[in-house]
Amino acid sequence: MYLTREEELMLEGHYGEAVETAMEVLVRIGDAYGAGRMVGVASGHLVSCIYNVVFEAGVEVVEALARAGGRLRVPSTLCTGSAPLRNPGEFRVPGDWLEGQRRLAAAFEGMGAVPLWSCTPYLHVNVPRFGQNIAWGESNCVCYANSVIGARTNRYPSYVELCAALAGRVPEFGLHLDENRRGQVLFELKGFGRRALSDVDYPLIGYAVGLVAVDRVPVITGIPNDVGRDQLKALGAAAASSGSVALYHAVEVTPEARTLKDAFRGERPSERVEIGPGDLSSAREELSTVGGGRVDLVAVGCPHYTLDQVAELANLLRGKRIADGVEFWVCTNRIVEEAAERMGYGGVLRAAGVKVMTDSCVLNGPTFTWNFETMATDSAKFAHYGPMQAGCNAIYAGTGECVEAAVRGEIG
Amino acid sequence: MRGGSRQGGDRLTREGASAQRERIIVRCRGLVGGRAEGEALVSSQPLGFWGELDPGTGVVTDVHHEWRGREVTGKVLVFPRGRGSTGGAGIFLEAVRRGRAPAALVNVETEMILLAGPILAAKFYGRVIPVVDRPERDPTALIEAGDHVVVDGDRGIIEVTKRKETGSTDRV
Numbered sequence: 001m002y003l004t005r006e007e008e009l010m011l012e013g014h015y016g017e018a019v020e021t022a023m024e025v026l027v028r029i030g031d032a033y034g035a036g037r038m039v040g041v042a043s044g045h046l047v048s049c050i051y052n053v054v055f056e057a058g059v060e061v062v063e064a065l066a067r068a069g070g071r072l073r074v075p076s077t078l079c080t081g082s083a084p085l086r087n088p089g090e091f092r093v094p095g096d097w098l099e100g101q102r103r104l105a106a107a108f109e110g111m112g113a114v115p116l117w118s119c120t121p122y123l124h125v126n127v128p129r130f131g132q133n134i135a136w137g138e139s140n141c142v143c144y145a146n147s148v149i150g151a152r153t154n155r156y157p158s159y160v161e162l163c164a165a166l167a168g169r170v171p172e173f174g175l176h177l178d179e180n181r182r183g184q185v186l187f188e189l190k191g192f193g194r195r196a197l198s199d200v201d202y203p204l205i206g207y208a209v210g211l212v213a214v215d216r217v218p219v220i221t222g223i224p225n226d227v228g229r230d231q232l233k234a235l236g237a238a239a240a241s242s243g244s245v246a247l248y249h250a251v252e253v254t255p256e257a258r259t260l261k262d263a264f265r266g267e268r269p270s271e272r273v274e275i276g277p278g279d280l281s282s283a284r285e286e287l288s289t290v291g292g293g294r295v296d297l298v299a300v301g302c303p304h305y306t307l308d309q310v311a312e313l314a315n316l317l318r319g320k321r322i323a324d325g326v327e328f329w330v331c332t333n334r335i336v337e338e339a340a341e342r343m344g345y346g347g348v349l350r351a352a353g354v355k356v357m358t359d360s361c362v363l364n365g366p367t368f369t370w371n372f373e374t375m376a377t378d379s380a381k382f383a384h385y386g387p388m389q390a391g392c393n394a395i396y397a398g399t400g401e402c403v404e405a406a407v408r409g410e411i412g
Numbered sequence: 413m414r415g416g417s418r419q420g421g422d423r424l425t426r427e428g429a430s431a432q433r434e435r436i437i438v439r440c441r442g443l444v445g446g447r448a449e450g451e452a453l454v455s456s457q458p459l460g461f462w463g464e465l466d467p468g469t470g471v472v473t474d475v476h477h478e479w480r481g482r483e484v485t486g487k488v489l490v491f492p493r494g495r496g497s498t499g500g501a502g503i504f505l506e507a508v509r510r511g512r513a514p515a516a517l518v519n520v521e522t523e524m525i526l527l528a529g530p531i532l533a534a535k536f537y538g539r540v541i542p543v544v545d546r547p548e549r550d551p552t553a554l555i556e557a558g559d560h561v562v563v564d565g566d567r568g569i570i571e572v573t574k575r576k577e578t579g580s581t582d583r584v
Contacts, residue, residue, distance in 0.1 A: 025531050029524055032443050047498060054502035055467065057509040061536050137498050157498040157525040159505070159532055244495065388463045388474070 001030045001171065002037045010167060018070030022163035029160065030171025039133050039172045042151075044076030044165030045121050047137035048158045049108045051082035051101040052364045059103045061159070065166070066107040073168030077116040077126040078108055079138045080304065080331070082366065085117070085359045091329075097366045111166075117359035118333035119303045120233070122149060125335075130255055133176055135164030139240035140233070140303045140381065146247040148232050150255040152176050155246045175247055181256060183249050185213050186269035189222030191276035197224070200398040202231040203380035204280040206238030207287065210245050212273050219249045219263040227253055230306050237303050238380035287383040287396035290374060292412015295395070295405045297372040298322075299362040299386075301331030302379035307339050309399075314345035316403045317352040323409035327372075328354040331361040354406075363389050376405045434574040438554065440547040442568035443522055444530045446540035449562040450515035452572075453487040455479055456552045460496030460525055461503040470512030485511070488561040490518045490551045494526040504529030508537050516563035518570055519545040520552070544568060 003011065011027060013020040030038070048054055048062060083093045083101040109115055116125050121136075122144050128134050128151035136142050136153045137160075145151040154174040156164060164170045174180055187209050189197075197205070209218045218239070232250070239245040249257035257263035300313065310332060322328050330349065332340075337358050340346050349356060357365075362375070362382060367390035374393040375386050383396040395411055405411035455478050459465075464474035470485035484507075494500060504526075507513045513533065517526060522545040530541040542565030547554075551570070555561060558575040 021535055024535070025528065028443070028531055029527055032522065032527060048502070050499070050502075053462065053499035055506040055509075057505040057536075058502055060509070061505065061532065064536065139498060154524070155498050157500060157528055158502040159528045160501065160524055161498075385463065 001027060001035050003027070004038075007038055007169070016070075017068035018065045018166055021065065022166035025160065025163045026167055026169070026171055030173065033171060033173040035171035035173040037172055038169040039176060040169050041074055041135040041164060042128060042132045043074050043126050043134050044072065044161055045079060045126060045134070045136035045138060045141050046076050046108065046113060046161055046165060047079045048162045049078045049081060049104050049113070050364050051097065051104055052367070053158050054104070056100065058158070059100055059107070062104055062107045062162070065162070066110045070111050070166055072112045072165045074165055075114060075126065076165040077114045077118070077121040079117070079141070080119045080361045080364050081105070081117045081359050082364045083360050084357050090355060091357060091365065092370065093366055094369055116333060119361070120306065120333065123306060124333070133170070135161055135170045137161035139244070139246070140237035142246050143236035143240045143248065144233055146175060147236055147249065147254050148229070155244065181247060182217065182265040182267060183219035183257070183263040184216040184270050185218050186272045187212070187218050187220045188272070188274050189220065190274045192222075198398070199231060199234070201280055203234045203238040203396075204283040205275060206235035207242045207283040207380045207384070208275050208279045209248065210239035210241065210243030213239065213245050214243045215245070217247050217249070218245060219251060219257060219260070219269065221251045221260065223250045223253050225252045230309055233303055234380070241381045241384040284396055287380055287394065289387050289393045290395060292395065292410070293374065294410050295374050295376045296326055297375040297392070298326065298328040298402050298406040299331065299375055299377050299382055300379065300399065300402060301357070302361055302363065302377070302382040304361070305330055305332040305336065307336050310336060310340045310345050311343070313399060313403070314340070314348040316400055317354060318348050320352050320403070320407050322353040322406040326406050326409050328406045329357045329362060330354060331357045334358045362386070367391070376402050376411050378402050436554065436572045436574070438547045438549055438551070438570050438572065440518070440544035440568050440570055442542070442544050442565040443527060444534070444541065444543035445566040446534070446542045447562065447564045447566070448488070448515040448540060448542050449560065450486050450488045452490050452555045452557060452559045452561045453479065453482060453484060454490040454552055454555050454557050456492060458493045458495035459489070459491050460494050460500045462497035462499035464496070465503055465507060467503050467506035467512060468510055470507060484514045487514050488516045488518060488563060489514045490555045490561070492520040492552060494523045498525060500525040501528035501532070505532055508533040508539050508541070513539060513541060516541055516561070516565070517543045518547065518551050518555070518561065518563060519543070520550065521545055544570060
């Protein structure tokens with residue numbers, strides 16, 4: 001791979017040990033992928049700060065990089081962590097777990113990271129522009145930035161995104177290059193008649209697409225162009241869970257797909273798949289490990305709820321009270337929480353017995369210590385990973401159904 | 413190419429036709445240098461580690477994986493490619509820290525999630541875990557569970573000693 005003089009000096013240790021380590025990792029990856037050169041990135045979004053991803057080894061490695069003088073060269077936000085840092089007691093976070101997360105937080109903040117602790121950086125603080133190269137981790141963040149915004153990032157794994165932020169660059173390969181952003185598989189939404197797609201449908205569409213696309217670039221037709229940002233966020237998060245979709249195009253919706261031809265860059269799709277109401281029913285069944293019954297956790301906010309979603313939830317919960325023995329957790333970031341508080345939604349949620357979890361979420365927290373039996377959620381991603389990460393049953397349902405379940409203590 | 417070699421030449425070398433246990437040498441692409449050996453664990457399924465491996469025991473926990481319940485510690489893992497969550501490198505390095513890491517990785521195509529862990533293991537824990545990919549023969553077909561495999565990440569070579577004794581000399 002071609003390296004500039006500055007990059008050679010970085011690799012040789014002239015910019016300190018942390019940059020040297022980062023460059024060594026990036027050059028090896030670039031060589032493995034046949035990259036010709038490095039490209040600068042505008043921002044980072046980091047997952048190496050999540051204790052439930054890196055554990056004690058991560059604490060040791062990140063602290064070592066910080067001690068070695070590591071300083072992030074580009075603005076970089078921290079993704080959803082493993083503990084609500086202000087009120088861990090409210091969510092039964094064990095002491096050693098909290099200690100690990102706090103050490104990671106201190107090391108990252110010492111290196112200049114932005115402590116957003118959220119998986120919706122693309123809505124606050126860290127909003128890339130169309131065509132910008134960025135080095136992001138976390139599959140929903142990567143999918144949204146690539147697809148909805150048209151920024152360019154690969155799915156950078158833990159440690160690699162940190163190396164990229166320390167070096168301010170990545171090897172140029174994969175989705176940083178035009179030719180790899182071309183659509184590959186065509187998905188046509190068919191058979192919905194006059195029925196408008198709802199909030200319950202979008203995660204299911206994403207889930208169905210991801211199952212077939214796996215790691216190819218899907219192109220979806222039939223999504224109305226007044227679709228909401230939150231619906232695209234939910235679709236992408238689901239496609240990145242059932243498959244490893246890092247980029248999708250929705251024709252006449254997303255910026256690299258003004259037309260069908262545009263999405264495929266003039267070439268023909270390698271496969272054509274129809275998605276109808278039956279496929280969404282199958283996806284819904286696949287996402288639920290049980291058909292119904294008692295529920296002891298209702299969890300929403302994966303990816304983190306936006307202000308609009310919190311408002312909608314508050315309106316559904318107004319004047320209601322969740323059943324005894326049920327926990328209802330809304331996962332979001334502090335920016336949304338603050339705005340929701342000022343708009344009176346915080347009070348509505350508290351009156352209903354609902355807790356707001358910031359900095360963290362149900363998947364990244366100390367999942368196995370919570371011992372929930374059955375979780376109802378409006379997130380395909382929570383439903384997909386919940387049984388694996390938390391060892392509980394999962395039921396996928398609409399937000400309204402989740403509220404009903406919380407009030408009744410059962411679903412179905 | 414740093415730490416790697418992309419070699420052409422003869423596809424395969426058979427050594428010691430008189431030996432009872434067949435030894436096969438296959439050229440690969442070396443991605444992480446060093447030499448290690450161990451018993452092979454072979455799967456045709458991809459593996460990504462996050463949510464799939466318990467780093468404290470080295471046991472595969474993914475209910476959907478054919479290695480479920482098997483321990484990877486000290487084994488040469490032979491599988492097609494990585495998959496799933498980008499958290500995989502984190503789990504891998506924690507397994508290294510707790511002495512539960514595999515000896516080496518042999519893939520059809522190694523990707524970033526698999527590569528980052530072994531590179532950092534050498535750097536931060538002094539553990540050499542060579543990684544090779546693109547072998548000239550499909551490793552998941554050639555290598556069987558229990559075969560002894562030597563992985564040389566510097567030369568880009570694997571040496572497979574078959575577990576089963578074979579009298580035949582015509583296996584290529």
